[in-house]
Amino acid sequence: MIEICPFEISRRDLLVSSAATAAFASVAGNAHAQISGNEMQQSSNVSFKVNGEEHALELDNRTTLLDALREHLHLTGTKKGCDHGQCGACTVMVDGRRINSCLTLAVMHDGDEITTIEGYGRPGNLHPMQVAFVKHDGFQCGYCTPGQICSSIAVLQEIEANIPSHVTGDLTEKASVTSAEIRERMSGNICRCGAYSNIVEAITEVAGSKA
Amino acid sequence: MKFEKPATTNPIDNLTVVGKPIHRIDGELKTTGRAKYAYEWHDPDIDYAYGYPLGSSIAKGRIRSMDTAAAKKSPGVISVVTALDVGKRDLGSKNTANLFGGDEVQHYHQAIAIVVAATFEQARAASALIKVDYAVGEGVFDLSTATKDAKKPKAEGGTEPDSSVGDFEGAFANAAVKLDATYTTPDQSHAMMEPFASIAAWNGDELTVWTSSQMIDWWRTDLATTLGIDKEKIHLMSPFIGGGFGGKLFLRSDAVMAAFAAKAAGRPVKVALPRPFLVNNATHRPATIQRIRIGATRDGKITAIGHESWSGDLPGGQPETAVMQTRLLYAGENRMTAMRLATLDLPEGNSMRAPGEAPGLMALEIAIDEIAVKLGMDPVEFRILNDTQVDPEKPGRNFSHRNLVGCLTLGAEKFGWNARGKPGTKREGGQFIGLGMAAAFRNNLVMPSGARVKLDARGDITVETDMTDIGTGSYTILAQTAAEMMGVPMEKVGVHLGDSRFPVSSGSGGQFGANSSTSGVYAACVKLREAVAQKLGFNSQDIEFANGEVRSDNRVVPLSQAAGPEGLVGEDTMQWGDLEKTYQQSTFGAHFVEVGVDVATGEVRLKRMLAVCAAGRILNPITARSQVIGAMTMGAGLALSEELSVDKRRGFFVNHDLAGYEVAVHADIPHQDVIFMDETDPISSPMKAKGVGELGLCGVSAAIANAVYNATGIRVRDYPVTLDKLIHELPEVA
Ligand code: FES
């Protein structure tokens, strides 16, 4: 049986009605502040350093840092798993701290220093964490792997810097590299292939060789 | 080459490379971010456009009209292609729901338009401006009520929906000890980390597609059907795949939309399905309701075993074959199984890792635990007592090789199974502690698989096959196979995969990939060895390939020299005789799990996991072990958190992203141990290997549920085992 849905409100209707509301509100306030959609600045210039190299880009304001890296700089080592901050595949370092690059707009990073997986090592000259991932088979399909590796490097730095986590038992003691700490701190990086057990071994080995 | 008789001694048995713990040859590419996945192919000379899809916001009905005027005027938009523009297409042979085209809506988030713009952001913004007028139909979305109209499905691929041996009803009625229980498993999502993605580029009437596919030839065939063009005109590539788990077995909408969009835009178009869209757009593992009845003698012999399963799918779909393992796993003279299929208007149900066995064992292996409790028997002992070495439905048919008992015994010993206490009696700190176990069982399937192997003047070997590596380790084990057969070290072998220009392989699925595709490379190498022998005038019977040389009697020639400037090629396809019919070929294992359950909240934490697997020759213990731990991890998710919630009014999966659909994360998974039984199965293939990629998922969720029972005394029969199902019945804490 086919019938018309009485509840159907299309996205277009919603946009039209909210635009009308906005126009009304702004007339009541300061009419000069109203900018029509066509005049609005859609793009901005932004400069940042990626893996030590300076880049100047003109980007749509809505472009995430992730898409700036992947689609504009063609640094596709950083992965898009969800685009919503739910998986960690897009993890990169910005000014020494790990972030989900899908959750931040590129224009917010003018002047920042960004390190992606490509900045840590290359075939034939791997970063120790990359070596450990290969040795312990800390991946399968490889899609979460750049994010896991960037997070792994960051996790060891965070523990080194004595930043506590949810599982740190004693806040007055120095944070230590335990399996529980690693698992907790790595939990923003999903691996559907299920390489977790091996990843923890890889990180533990790198941490041990540093100690 | 046709494999018709059990394998005898062959060059693989040298085991100089095969069977060795060799690290992945694609490991450096993957860990440095240099492995290129579908959406990442970038040619600086090409001006790619971006496609962003729109999905239906109703579950069933018809599209009356679509207003794309605003979208087309939106900044940067190059073209808008709707399902109405494209019209109804022929359905790909492996698809149940239409992927794109026509006015009929069969499920929520079915693709109905693709907006192409110069940038991703512009295409996304414009897609929100499309106005759709639907005629909404009435759908059926609730399996629990749809079962009353469920029907006996057609027999698919030799799989009868029902089976019956002896007098099940009579034997069950008269059994001294009986269990009759019903279990449910929810709809589950593959949730592979790489979303479906394709880049399509037309050159005249020829189409090139970079995509993420487990099965190159199935995709190519069904894409040709859906587009209405000749298959030979399509070149499809998928050399790296960010996980599939069955979700990428069959052609998906990204490839179809990319092809139409690229045609309309007149330039190459990239399409990735957004994460919140792909869950309802693509396939999932259907929910099941399973009734299991077991009758046994007082001393623990099964006399009657019955397993019925209900599941739902779109019209023309298939059942989740959850009863299959019950036909083969345990002895018992009187048996029955039955599958019934209801019509549901949810997104398409289809294969997900270990289809049938994964949800089937989630139920069966709790039932076995339950009857063991009723008998007062140890569940390991009970399983050993009811082992069978023949197909219990056809007692004249033997298993090719079956060492379930070995897995159970070794696992129990290594795990410290005898430390298990009575249910609800063990406590450590704030947790009840429990041990649980289950048997693992998954059939070993084989598929025809082709390969081309080239030898060049440097003595290098190149393998070409359309086989895929979805994280399974295909690159590495195919290189090992070629290295072993041709007597060269690993460094001398290159492997090219996932390209429709290469010979058609088994592809990756059903845990048939490793055994089948290495057998295909084996066959091609046999051809290449013959070509080398022929060229050198050697008698190919007593020829030996080792250390980059070929020798016969006293003559030794380096392979590079044998190749000559032109090089030599061997190409063949491994075909399979009827050994899989004469013998039942399966893989076996045992899972052991320790859990801690919070005494106050009922939160379940995994403390230890062990799997013991019997799966023929293990071609590479590193990649095989990763397959098993990965499957155990997925099984932990299925046991404890994974469930697609159905909106039974509007007909869709509500938690359609990675925040709402909870897969296991690092903090959920303890150290995992895997032991492989040292065995070969010459009846399976010349490799004497079997599949292992799905075995690790089979039974592990039940082992966890059984451990929760041992910890708390609470029997949860409805997955996932979440704390709301425990908290009201937790034992009193002193
Ligand atoms: S892509 Fe950024 S968290 Fe998933």
Ligand code: FES
């Ligand atoms: S390696 Fe595939 S998702 Fe982690």
